[in-house]
Amino acid sequence: MHAAFPRGRVRATLPVLRARPTPSFEETKRRQAWTLTESDIRSCVIVGAGPAGLAAAYELSKLSIPAVVFERDSLVGGIAQTGNFRGYRFDIGGHRFFTKVDFVHDTWVEILGEDFLIRPRMSRIYYEGKYFDYPLKPLNALRGLGLRESVRIGLSYLRARAFPEPEERNFEQWITNRFGRRLFQIFFESYTEKVWGIPC
Numbered sequence: 001m002h003a004a005f006p007r008g009r010v011r012a013t014l015p016v017l018r019a020r021p022t023p024s025f026e027e028t029k030r031r032q033a034w035t036l037t038e039s040d041i042r043s044c045v046i047v048g049a050g051p052a053g054l055a056a057a058y059e060l061s062k063l064s065i066p067a068v069v070f071e072r073d074s075l076v077g078g079i080a081q082t083g084n085f086r087g088y089r090f091d092i093g094g095h096r097f098f099t100k101v102d103f104v105h106d107t108w109v110e111i112l113g114e115d116f117l118i119r120p121r122m123s124r125i126y127y128e129g130k131y132f133d134y135p136l137k138p139l140n141a142l143r144g145l146g147l148r149e150s151v152r153i154g155l156s157y158l159r160a161r162a163f164p165e166p167e168e169r170n171f172e173q174w175i176t177n178r179f180g181r182r183l184f185q186i187f188f189e190s191y192t193e194k195v196w197g198i199p200c
């Protein structure tokens with residue numbers, strides 16, 4: 001990207017967020033602030049009209065840089081899209097908005113204005129005939145699973161802490177290192193496979 005946007009007069013900031021580690025807002029701005037000349041960019045092509053592509057186009061439009069967004073689906077929004085089924089509107093998966101990054105929050109407020117609604121939320125996983133809070137809360141999970149399973153989870157967690165996976169190259173290793181293998185097998189594996197439709 002740097003090569004394509006050499007230094008010049010106009011400063012542009014693109015909201016590309018990294019999952020880990022989360023940089024401070026100032027650091028995010030510093031890393032992503034490119035200096036452009038008006039003649040450097042006449043237009044921009046963006047592939048994908050998910051939140052990332054639309055946000056990029058939105059930011060570019062503020063700099064008066066025209067952007068063309070190509071989307072292969074018939075709807076915009078990517079996996080956060082709202083579809084219409086027999087007149088009812090559905091998200092692919094229930095979506096709420098949450099961020100720790102002020103810039104992202106302010107962008108949503110800026111776009112949605114009074115349509116940005118605050119709603120109480122409750123997400124639960126139905127497992128073995130019981131409901132568990134999602135995201136998982138340790139006490140709630142242990143209470144629901146009972147003493148025997150809780151002990152297994154505890155031991156599995158201790159084992160993971162004592163002998164962590166040396167490399168975290170996939171979701172399984174990442175979760176196992178933080179919560180133990182047993183909890184991965186019980187909750188995270190099946191839930192994630194169901195949501196994303198691929199083995200993990």
Ligand SMILES: Cc1cc2nc3c(=O)[nH]c(=O)nc-3n(C[C@H](O)[C@H](O)[C@H](O)COP(=O)(O)OP(=O)(O)OC[C@H]3O[C@@H](n4cnc5c(N)ncnc54)[C@H](O)[C@@H]3O)c2cc1C
Pocket residue numbers: 047048049050051052053070071072073076077078079080092093094095096097098195
């Ligand atoms: C069940 C579920 C629940 C979620 N809940 C939340 C939530 O509550 N809060 C939250 O913040 N996030 C949530 N997310 C995550 C959020 O939906 C994603 O992080 C976000 O949609 C990612 O945006 P993106 O633009 O990077 O990618 P995507 O949303 O995947 O968009 C990519 C777009 O690019 C298009 N595309 C790809 N290749 C091409 C191509 N070659 N040509 C043209 N178009 C192409 C795709 O069709 C798609 O529209 C949830 C996700 C799921 C599945």
